[in-house]
Amino acid sequence: xxxxxxxxxxxxxxxxxxxxxxxxxxxxxxxxxxxxxxxxxxxxxxxxxxxxxxxxxxxxxxxxxxxxxxxxxxxxxxxxxxxxxxxxxxxxxxxxxxxxxxxxxxxxxxxxxxxxxxxxxxxxxxxxxxxxxxxxxxxxxxxxxxxxxxxxxxxxxxxxxxxxxxxxxxxxxxxxxxxxxxxxxxxxxxxxxxxxxxxxxxxxxxxxxxxxxxxxxxxxxxxxxxxxxxxxxxxxxxxxxxxxxxxxxxxxxxxxxxxxxxxxxxxxxxxxxxxxxxxxxxxxxxxxxxxxxxxxxxxxxxxxxxxxxxxxxxxxxxxxxxxxxxxxxxxxxxxxxxxxxxxxxxxxxxxxxxxxxxxxxxxxxxxxxxxxxxxxxxxxxxxxxxxxxxxxxxxxxxxxxxxxxxxxxxxxxxxxxxxxxxxxxxxxxxxxxxxxxxxxxxxxxxxxxxxxxxxxxxxxxxxxxxxxxxxxxxx
Numbered sequence: 001x002x003x004x005x006x007x008x009x010x011x012x013x014x015x016x017x018x019x020x021x022x023x024x025x026x027x028x029x030x031x032x033x034x035x036x037x038x039x040x041x042x043x044x045x046x047x048x049x050x051x052x053x054x055x056x057x058x059x060x061x062x063x064x065x066x067x068x069x070x071x072x073x074x075x076x077x078x079x080x081x082x083x084x085x086x087x088x089x090x091x092x093x094x095x096x097x098x099x100x101x102x103x104x105x106x107x108x109x110x111x112x113x114x115x116x117x118x119x120x121x122x123x124x125x126x127x128x129x130x131x132x133x134x135x136x137x138x139x140x141x142x143x144x145x146x147x148x149x150x151x152x153x154x155x156x157x158x159x160x161x162x163x164x165x166x167x168x169x170x171x172x173x174x175x176x177x178x179x180x181x182x183x184x185x186x187x188x189x190x191x192x193x194x195x196x197x198x199x200x201x202x203x204x205x206x207x208x209x210x211x212x213x214x215x216x217x218x219x220x221x222x223x224x225x226x227x228x229x230x231x232x233x234x235x236x237x238x239x240x241x242x243x244x245x246x247x248x249x250x251x252x253x254x255x256x257x258x259x260x261x262x263x264x265x266x267x268x269x270x271x272x273x274x275x276x277x278x279x280x281x282x283x284x285x286x287x288x289x290x291x292x293x294x295x296x297x298x299x300x301x302x303x304x305x306x307x308x309x310x311x312x313x314x315x316x317x318x319x320x321x322x323x324x325x326x327x328x329x330x331x332x333x334x335x336x337x338x339x340x341x342x343x344x345x346x347x348x349x350x351x352x353x354x355x356x357x358x359x360x361x362x363x364x365x366x367x368x369x370x371x372x373x374x375x376x377x378x379x380x381x382x383x384x385x386x387x388x389x390x391x392x393x394x395x396x397x398x399x400x401x402x403x404x405x406x407x408x409x410x411x412x413x414x415x416x417x418x419x420x421x422x423x424x425x426x427x428x429x430x431x432x433x434x435x436x437x438x439x440x441x442x443x444x445x446x447x448x449x450x451x452x453x454x455x456x457x458x459x460x461x462x463x464x465x466x467x468x469x470x471x472x473x474x475x
Contacts (some may be wrong), residue, residue: 021253022131022178023308024166026241028070029188032272033061033279035231042208044230047239048258048283055256055285056293056329060302060365061424062342066270066277067349069140071301072184073115075261076122076147078305078320081345082464085116088356090142095154096133102144102152111351114142120317122144122179122305129314134169136162138183141184149181157185158197159233159240167244177312184237187230189265189384189391194265199224202229202250211276212269212433215399215406223394224242226266234356245445255286255311257304266395267413271349271382273359273370274434275426279346286311290331296343297335298365299325318351321462340364347466354380362455368434369451370424373466378418408435423448 034040037049063416064074064438069089070081077084091110093101100106103453117119123133127148134151141147151169155161162182166215168178177233186194186445195202207226210216214224238258263269269276282299284307285291302322309316342363348356356381361370384391396413403410412435425439425448459467 005052006253009030019269021250022173022180023255023311024241024245024281025179025181025256025304025308026077026238026258027072027183028255028258028260029183030262030265031187031234031281032269032282033059034228034264035235035281039283040209040228042203043231045232046205047235047242048281051238051242051256051258051285052283053292055229055283055289055291058282059076059294059296060298061259061280061282061323062278062298062340062344062363062461063260063262063280064278064300064302064343065345065347067346068223068261068272069142070345071261072141074301075304076141077115077119078122078302078316078322079119079342080302080321081347082466083462084319085100086142088113090114090139092139093144095137095139095152102148104145106144110144113141113351115146117147117206119319122308123149125309125314125370126179129312130176131312131314132173133179134154134172134178134180135335136169136180137167137185141304141447151180157194158399159199159237161472162237163240166241169250170244170248170250170320179308182241186233186234186237187227187264190231190390191226193224194383196235197236198229198233198235202226203232204422208302211264211266212274212435213268213274213409213412214266214395215402215409216384217398217402218407219394219398219401220368223398226392227266229261232433238283241453253287255289255308256357257286257308259301259304260458261301265384265393266424267385267399267416268380268434269354270385271346272416273344273346273361275363275368275428275432276337277346277436278361284329289329293331295334297327297328298339298363299328299336300342303336335348341457341458342453352380354378355382359465360455360459362451363428364451366427366429367451368426368428369439369449371452371455372420372422372424375422377422379416379420381417423452425451447475 001145035045037052063071073086082215133149151172153165183245205221263277306316306324310326344361346359358373386396399413423439426434
């Protein structure tokens with residue numbers, strides 16, 4: 001009977017494949033919501049802008065966690081990291097390693113942190129339904145045997161390299177419907193690794209936009225110029241991938257999703273619960289998607305798995321905590337039913353216990369509330385947010401050098417590492433850089449109290465294990 005059910009499911013998908021061959025996810029690495037179609041000054045992203053014109057541009061899309069592995073686990077489980085078990089970054093095999101390294105008895109020893117065994121991953125569900133799965137460039141998932149992609153390839157990290165990898169995986173899929181995740185490694189630091197592939201002139205330092213939480217100095221602008229240049233390389237990679245789909249006569253038959261795993265690699269962004277770390281770009285176009293639409297509703301990376309399964313006609317597991325975006329994409333609705341808030345978390349970027357600093361966040365579209373669950377603890381920044389050597393980070397140094405000229409930005413950096421307040425509340429309408437913490441002010445007490453209650457209810461409902469660490473009882 002199980003074999004019969006599998007065959008019937010496979011036949012159903014094949015019957016639909018004439019109109020929609022599958023899904024291609026273009027996943028940028030450490031890219032905030034910075035696109036010319038989103039109004040970012042000083043950069044040009046014509047390829048993604050064109051996708052937005054042909055589909056839906058989500059202006060309020062969020063990562064579940066501003067660290068690579070937990071965020072990617074959310075995409076592939078539809079669950080928050082504290083719920084699926086993959087709560088921090090982990091080591092993983094290289095995509096070009098032999099199959100044995102992705103099995104249960106690899107020659108290398110990996111972390112004990114990873115997605116729980118009982119949770120169905122996207123690759124497991126799609127494999128059961130007869131869908132080909134492929135991944136490029138970066139794995140960074142744990143446990144490896146929970147993510148058995150049919151095709152794995154790590155070629156040159158360049159627009160031409162990503163295009164070649166996508167073409168190879170589509171050919172491997174043959175006549176099967178497919179899900180292919182193209183992991184574009186820009187704009188992850190070091191920026192200089194990627195800028196050699198930039199086509200054209202870099203953004204002009206004097207024209208780019210300095211986020212309000214960063215000090216506007218010459219050195220900071222130099223660093224941001226490189227970051228935005230890498231954003232443009234990401235766009236150029238997207239153009240190359242789109243060209244492959246057109247050449248293979250698949251462009252209009254594929255659901256194409258462009259997004260990122262987390263925000264920009266700067267302090268108070270990546271590896272933090274702040275808006276700049278969780279706010280990401282998201283564009284979707286393809287069969288059935290209404291064109292040229294801007295959607296301002298709150299959406300999350302946990303929504304991608306149910307959306308992909310819905311598109312392919314595959315049943316979504318009950319473990320999934322996100323919601324399918326299909327009704328929004330097809331224009332049946334402009335909002336998700338019951339979605340009034342978006343949630344995010346930070347636990348630890350890496351295994352170093354000094355990087356452990358658990359925080360939880362909730363956002364209602366205007367007010368952004370953060371609970372720092374162990375506020376007295378000091379926090380060690382990930383290496384790429386601090387060091388110039390190897391990582392090429394000039395932003396940290398620029399902030400230290402601006403101690404006197406930009407004391408508020410210096411204070412924000414120092415506070416990030418120690419003495420963070422237990423609660424933070426920001427009015428994103430009037431303070432998009434999250435410079436002024438309004439928690440504790442009488443006029444915002446009702447807002448703080450409401451969001452605190454909503455956040456803690458979510459933590460209980462989603463089985464947040466941090467409650468046990470804190471010695472709290474679940475009601």
